[in-house]
Amino acid sequence: MKLLKRLLQDRLTAASLVVVAATLLIGLCAPLLAPHPPNEANMELRFAGASWDYWLGNDHLGRCILSRLIYxxxxxxxxxxxxxxxxxxxxxxxxxxxxxxxxxxxxxxxxxxxxxxxxxxxxxxxxxxxxxxxxxxxxxxxxxxxxxxxxxxxxxxxxxxxxxxxxxxxxxxxxxxxxxxxxxxxxxxxxxxxxxxxxxxxxxxxxxxxxxxxxxxxxxxxxxxxxxxxxxxxxxxxxxxxxxxxxxxxxxxxxxxVNFLSDALQKAMDPKLMPTGKRAVSNTGGIERGLRGKEAV
The missing domain is CATH 1.10.3720.10 (MetI-like)
Incomplete structure (x- = not known):
């Protein structure tokens, strides 16, 4: 959970995580999300442009490009x-x-x-x-x-x-x-x-x-x-x-x-790669906690 919170703090990393997770989910649910069978040929729609039924148009065999993209x-x-x-x-x-x-x-x-x-x-x-x-x-x-x-x-x-x-x-x-x-x-x-x-x-x-x-x-x-x-x-x-x-x-x-997520994962797991400001804040917090402990004693 701590690792996930670190990753979600950066907007680019959070967006990358959403893209990867959504891609995997769409692929698993392809039969439910694809508007047409991916191999259904219709020569009457050969090279047809985008329409309400075929959002990305049709290929050289009249197949739905969006459905094939999802599958x-x-x-x-x-x-x-x-x-x-x-x-x-x-x-x-x-x-x-x-x-x-x-x-x-x-x-x-x-x-x-x-x-x-x-x-x-x-x-x-x-x-x-x-x-x-x-x-x-x-x-x-x-x-x-x-x-x-x-x-x-x-x-x-x-x-x-x-x-x-x-x-x-x-x-x-x-x-x-x-x-x-x-x-x-x-x-x-x-x-x-x-x-x-x-x-x-x-x-x-x-x-x-x-x-x-x-x-x-x-x-x-x-x-x-x-x-x-x-x-x-x-x-x-x-x-x-x-x-x-x-x-x-x-x-x-x-x-x-995937590459953005990999870089963020490496930075989140290696404190040496964290920005200098964050490391400084973390160290200052540790010193303050130590001083408070001594004062309490």
């Missing part, structure tokens, strides 16, 4: 979020193992991470999708395969900072199991670090899945996806630019909101 949230945002959760889970699991147990476990896992990180991420994602074939499931699998190493590396560094803390050593002396120690004593302090890197990767993955679909390697027709909608609008981008503008603005809006 496009599912693979472009919700699907990416599911891949992000899987990536964070695998990376966190291996990062905890490497940072907590050290020794051979750390050496083996970090060498595997080094090998995975030595390849350009986007190029390897293209290679995996090229070998496995186009489609949403293959793209999400490629994301997990190529991004878990980055999560593991960062989380391993964070875990190592707390694995040698006195309270962790005391818990080991008391005979508490390793899993309990990691769950109760290390996870709460590492969780902010995990949230920051996950939010930073979210926007990047949305751009990547849209880029792959734009190249024809992602979501295949007739399913709706923002990158594929831009690809379909390329042929008429100069005569009907609004067909490409709608999914393009959707991508820019959501990715910008």
């Amino acid at each position: 496009g949230i599912r693979p472009s945002v919700i699907g990416v979020f599911a891949a992000l959760v899987g990536t964070a889970f695998v990376g966190s699991l291996l990062g905890f193992a490497a940072g907590y147990f050290r020794g051979k476990t750390d050496a083996v896992l970090m060498r595997i991470c080094d090998m995975m990180l030595s390849f350009p991420g986007y190029v390897m994602t293209l290679a995996i999708v090229g070998m496995m074939g186009a489609g949403l499931a293959n793209i999400l699998f490629a994301f997990v395969m190529m991004k878990w190493a980055w999560f593991a590396r960062v989380i391993r560094t964070a875990v190592m900072q707390y694995a040698d803390a006195d309270y962790v050593k005391f818990a080991k002396v008391l005979g508490i199991g390793h899993l309990s120690i990691m769950a109760r004593h290390i996870t709460p302090v590492v969780l902010p670090e995990m949230a920051v890197i996950a939010s930073g990767a979210f926007g990047s993955m949305i751009l990547q899945i849209s880029g792959l679909s734009f190249l024809g390697l992602g979501i295949q027709a007739p399913h709706a996806e923002w990158g594929m909608m831009m690809n379909e609008a390329r042929a008429v981008m100069f005569t009907r630019p609004e067909l490409m503008l709608a999914p393009g603005l959707a991508i820019i809006t959501v990715v910008s909101a």
Whole structure:
């Protein structure tokens, strides 16, 4: 709750949070909110302009652009979020193992991470999708395969900072199991670090899945996806630019909101990144409380 209050204090951060939450909610409720079926073709309305029935007009097959834009949230945002959760889970699991147990476990896992990180991420994602074939499931699998190493590396560094803390050593002396120690004593302090890197990767993955679909390697027709909608609008981008503008603005809006939210989350969780004025006020308040305590004594 305290973190949420900090985030909501900034208007830009609050607006970004609303945009991300509203996008996810609209995507989940797409069948209820979309005015028309996303794949319903009507050649009589081919390239029709905006109207009361079709607020954003119709595409080259007479399909409702607004409905396809709403359904496009599912693979472009919700699907990416599911891949992000899987990536964070695998990376966190291996990062905890490497940072907590050290020794051979750390050496083996970090060498595997080094090998995975030595390849350009986007190029390897293209290679995996090229070998496995186009489609949403293959793209999400490629994301997990190529991004878990980055999560593991960062989380391993964070875990190592707390694995040698006195309270962790005391818990080991008391005979508490390793899993309990990691769950109760290390996870709460590492969780902010995990949230920051996950939010930073979210926007990047949305751009990547849209880029792959734009190249024809992602979501295949007739399913709706923002990158594929831009690809379909390329042929008429100069005569009907609004067909490409709608999914393009959707991508820019959501990715910008995610990036703003990631920056605010990092500042809220790291006191060193707080504005100088706020830190000064906080320190002054602490001094005043200390003086009042002495006076009371």
